[in-house]
Amino acid sequence: MELILRTYKLVLKHTFTISRQSFDSKLVLVVELKDGEFSGYGEASENPYYHIEIDDMIRDLSSIKKSIEINDRVAPETFWDKMYPLLKDNMFALCALDIAYNDLYARRKGKKLYDLWGLQKNDAILSNFTIGIDSIDKMVSKMKETPWPIYKIKLGTKDDLFIIKELRQHSDAIFRIDANGAWGVDETLHNAIELKKLGVEFLEQPLAADNLEGNRFVFKHSVLPIIADESCQIERDVENCDQMFHGINIKLVKCGGLTPARRMLKKAKALGMKSMVGCMTESSIGISAIAQLLPELDYVDMDGAMLLTKDIASGVTLKNGRIYYASGNGTGVKLVDNNPIKII
Numbered sequence: 001m002e003l004i005l006r007t008y009k010l011v012l013k014h015t016f017t018i019s020r021q022s023f024d025s026k027l028v029l030v031v032e033l034k035d036g037e038f039s040g041y042g043e044a045s046e047n048p049y050y051h052i053e054i055d056d057m058i059r060d061l062s063s064i065k066k067s068i069e070i071n072d073r074v075a076p077e078t079f080w081d082k083m084y085p086l087l088k089d090n091m092f093a094l095c096a097l098d099i100a101y102n103d104l105y106a107r108r109k110g111k112k113l114y115d116l117w118g119l120q121k122n123d124a125i126l127s128n129f130t131i132g133i134d135s136i137d138k139m140v141s142k143m144k145e146t147p148w149p150i151y152k153i154k155l156g157t158k159d160d161l162f163i164i165k166e167l168r169q170h171s172d173a174i175f176r177i178d179a180n181g182a183w184g185v186d187e188t189l190h191n192a193i194e195l196k197k198l199g200v201e202f203l204e205q206p207l208a209a210d211n212l213e214g215n216r217f218v219f220k221h222s223v224l225p226i227i228a229d230e231s232c233q234i235e236r237d238v239e240n241c242d243q244m245f246h247g248i249n250i251k252l253v254k255c256g257g258l259t260p261a262r263r264m265l266k267k268a269k270a271l272g273m274k275s276m277v278g279c280m281t282e283s284s285i286g287i288s289a290i291a292q293l294l295p296e297l298d299y300v301d302m303d304g305a306m307l308l309t310k311d312i313a314s315g316v317t318l319k320n321g322r323i324y325y326a327s328g329n330g331t332g333v334k335l336v337d338n339n340p341i342k343i344i
Contacts, residue, residue, distance in 0.1 A: 001072030001104075003065050004032040006340035007054055010045070010281055011309045014142065017133040019156025019182035020049065026281040027054045030312070030335070031061070031096040033104045035072065040104025041313070041333045042096040043285040044253045050092070057093040058344060068097065076102045080259040091234065091256040098257025099289045103330035112292075113331055117262075119295040126321035127302045128152040128176055136166045143171055149321040150174040152204070152301055156182030161194050168198050176299075178204040181230055185214040192224040202299075204249060205229040215244045227276060227299075235260050238267045247274030247298065258289055265296045279304035288315030288331040291323055312337035 011025045031042040046054045061068070064086045071082050079101050080094075087094040106113040114121070129148040131139050133156065143151065151171070155163065156179045164175065177200055183191065188206040195203070202225040207214045209230040219226055225246035232241050232248040234255050241248055248268050250261050261277065268275045276299035277290050284305045294300060305311050306318060315333040317324045326332025 001069050002034045003068050005058055005344040006030040007342040008312050008340050012307050013309050018154045019180040029054055029057045029096055031100040033100045038104055038107040040100040041285050042099030043282055044092040044096040045280050045282055052092045060087055060090045060093045076105050076259055092253045095253045095257040098259050102258050107330040110329055112329055114292040122295045125294055125300055126150055127300050127318055129303045140170050152176045152178055155179045164198050175200045176202055179206045181205050181208040185217055188218050189221055192222045196223050202227050219244050235264055238264050242271045249276040249278045251278055253280055274298040283311050284313040284315035285333050288333045291316040
């Protein structure tokens with residue numbers, strides 16, 4: 001098995017703004033594990049909020065290249081267990097590696113990954129489409145550009161309720177709100193009452209992750225369900241979110257890939273919490289990995305590749321919220337851009 005690393009720059013169709021940052025592009029690392037006949041692909045984007053840069057991922061993966069390549073026939077769970085001690089300080093790199101190995105493993109078996117896990121397709125679940133913070137005119141324009149049954153709307157401004165009231169005039173879609181930790185306790189409880197009237201389904205991470213007392217209070221008193229994002233990054237966070245959130249949003253890059261994500265979903269279900277998997281800025285490589293988890297989810301946010309001016313891979317596709325799997329085995333991904341910024 002051979003490890004190949006490629007760096008790409010993903011350019012967005014529109015500037016993407018959340019409560020703490022704006023960006024027009026993202027660098028991503030694509031991991032390929034190749035055994036001659038088959039290749040598996042994984043992906044992770046850099047993220048300043050989590051202090052992860054592309055060079056960090058390249059350095060950490062390159063430093064254990066031999067260890068990666070000799071573990072080429074073990075089960076994915078065993079592979080993850082062997083890699084975790086070597087990459088525990090860089091979960092983004094571990095994620096890209098884990099996705100690539102799961103993809104390769106399933107291709108060798110001649111199966112789609114979700115089928116290898118013994119799961120059945122969930123055709124009922126719909127992905128939301130994300131509208132970043134912008135002027136109301138531009139947010140409305142984005143909604144008209146992509147008519148969709150469910151929108152996730154980023155908030156965290158002084159005019160949040162006004163924004164939703166205005167957007168509601170242009171769509172009868174379900175709204176999900178993500179404030180990325182920008183609200184306070186009283187603000188959240190008040191907003192929840194008003195937003196429920198406006199057809200909002202749930203609130204994602206309204207309070208900062210370190211506001212434990214506030215999150216517990218909001219959990220008990222909010223009229224809308226509260227979903228954890230920044231508060232639920234790795235496996236041990238699931239139990240910490242119990243009685244603090246009604247559900248969790250798992251990001252593969254933050255938890256270290258598909259292997260730990262499946263354990264987190266199982267734990268959340270045992271605790272009676274709703275489960276969701278969300279995307280970062282990523283191509284169809286990362287999005288197709290998320291799609292393998294659909295049968296185990298209540299909600300999904302996997303519109304990342306739709307926000308790009310150009311995708312670097314083919315895989316699952318989304319149409320009017322519905323998810324359609326690619327025909328190939330594994331995650332079904334094919335790398336279509338052979339001109340990376342860097343290849344190692």
